[in-house]
Amino acid sequence: MKNKTWKVVQIVQFIIFLLMSTWIWIRAIDGTGTVQTIEAKLISFGVWGSFYLLVLLVEWVIYFLVKRSKK
Secondary structure, three states: OHHHHHHHHHHHHHHHHHHHHHHHHHOOEOOOOOEOOHHHHHHHHHHHHHHHHHHHHHHHHHHHHHHHHOO
16 A cells, blocks of 8 residues: 555656646746746756755655665
8 A cells, every 4th residue: 555655646746847847948937037048947947857856866765764674
């Protein structure tokens, strides 16, 4: 049951990542009122992608530590 929940959480996180990435790419003006050029969009996407990868790394480390401790 827990493994199924883990997969569902990962899928939901990936969907949120895709939705936010799409929103970053299609917005014309960001929250500060700055016009979004391609360079600004790529920087924003890089920051967003780095954050997502950091969250995934922490989750996988915790997952493997819990999995190892149960053996």
